[in-house]
Amino acid sequence: LRKNVEDFTGPRERSDLGFVTFDxxxxxxxxxxxxxxxxxxxxxxxxxxxxxxxxxxLSAEYSTKNNxxxxxVLWDKIMLRGDNPRLSLKDMKSKxxxxxxxxxxKGNRNITLTLSWNVVPNAGILPLVTGSGHVSVPFPDxxxxxxxx
Amino acid sequence: AAAAAMLSLDFLDDxxxxxxxxxxxxxxxxxxIVSSALMIWKGLMVVTGSESPIVVVLSGSMExxxxxxxxxFLTNRIEDPIRVGEIVVFRIEGxxxxxxxxxxxxxxxxxxxxxxxxxxxxxxVDDRGLYKQGQHWLEKKDVVGRARGFVPYIGIVTILxxxxxxxxxxxxxxxxxxxxxxxx
Numbered sequence: 417l418r419k420n421v422e423d424f425t426g427p428r429e430r431s432d433l434g435f436v437t438f439d440x441x442x443x444x445x446x447x448x449x450x451x452x453x454x455x456x457x458x459x460x461x462x463x464x465x466x467x468x469x470x471x472x473x474l475s476a477e478y479s480t481k482n483n484x485x486x487x488x489v490l491w492d493k494i495m496l497r498g499d500n501p502r503l504s505l506k507d508m509k510s511k512x513x514x515x516x517x518x519x520x521x522k523g524n525r526n527i528t529l530t531l532s533w534n535v536v537p538n539a540g541i542l543p544l545v546t547g548s549g550h551v552s553v554p555f556p557d558x559x560x561x562x563x564x565x
Numbered sequence: 566a567a568a569a570a571m572l573s574l575d576f577l578d579d580x581x582x583x584x585x586x587x588x589x590x591x592x593x594x595x596x597x598i599v600s601s602a603l604m605i606w607k608g609l610m611v612v613t614g615s616e617s618p619i620v621v622v623l624s625g626s627m628e629x630x631x632x633x634x635x636x637x638f639l640t641n642r643i644e645d646p647i648r649v650g651e652i653v654v655f656r657i658e659g660x661x662x663x664x665x666x667x668x669x670x671x672x673x674x675x676x677x678x679x680x681x682x683x684x685x686x687x688x689x690v691d692d693r694g695l696y697k698q699g700q701h702w703l704e705k706k707d708v709v710g711r712a713r714g715f716v717p718y719i720g721i722v723t724i725l726x727x728x729x730x731x732x733x734x735x736x737x738x739x740x741x742x743x744x745x746x747x748x749x
Contacts, residue, residue, distance in 0.1 A: 471630065471650075471686065473649070473650050482672075483672040485672075486673070487670065489649050489650070489669045489670065494629065512669065512670075534652070537715075538717070544648075
């Protein structure tokens with residue numbers, strides 16, 4: 417689960433540029449020898465013997481007049497097996513510019529931020545998993561023109 | 566050394582002893598093996614929907630997930646929508662070499678038309694610099710397939726055969742020799 421704070425939008429050329437700062441706290445369960453099982457239906461082993469790494473990414477999904485579906489990756493991280501599986505990042509700025517294809521960010525009330533990850537095995541299938549819990553963020557109706565980033 | 570000389574003579578004797586019919590039989594056998602391999606490959610193309618269902622990773626731009634020489638299994642089904650985070654293999658118009666990178670951004674219209682941007686995990690910037698002059702986005706038609714599974718290291722043989730053509734000829738020659746001479 418995470419919470420985050422939306423900032424403002426600014427026009428660049430002709431497209432909206434959005435700025436979002438966010439916090440991420442995530443707990444990705446690390447099985448020590450892959451043999452433990454959790455009977456709590458909300459937790460499960462992600463890092464087992466065949467998992468080399470997880471590619472985590474925070475994506476923003478929204479709809480605009482121009483495009484029915486837009487998805488933009490704001491931030492990503494590679495988590496190798498053995499890395500600390502608990503994420504606690506505060507006040508993060510997006511790693512990539514959040515440009516819209518057009519001006520669909522201004523006044524857009526429903527930008528959904530989701531944390532997902534790609535499981536990279538030592539050998540085998542490459543699944544994409546979406547974390548439970550997502551946050552909706554609205555953008556304001558006006559542009560900010562002078563704030564530095 | 567004497568023993569080795571004897572063995573090679575026996576080997577040549579075997580070949581001479583084969584009469585014409587047996588030789589034709591071996592050639593047909595060889596043809597069947599090649600046809601079966603081709604059929605399996607075509608079958609894979611149909612099942613996965615991709616013109617190139619198995620590709621070898623050629624660069625280090627997706628490390629540490631994939632390294633040069635890893636083998637990727639692709640599907641390219643139209644029903645599977647392109648979404649961020651997926652690993653796609655695409656070709657840039659006019660270039661032969663397929664690139665394996667991750668989808669960073671998508672903009673999809675109501676009717677399903679989609680344009681998307683990619684980036685290699687190990688690269689600092691997105692792929693816009695790699696696209697054709699004036700091209701800012703990739704489209705469905707540029708996609709060879711989506712990576713669904715992978716096996717490490719095995720593709721190194723293909724890279725070796727590409728980089729060292731003598732190695733490729735040696736491998737093909739030995740294979741051909743083996744199949745022709747082997748009696749089964």
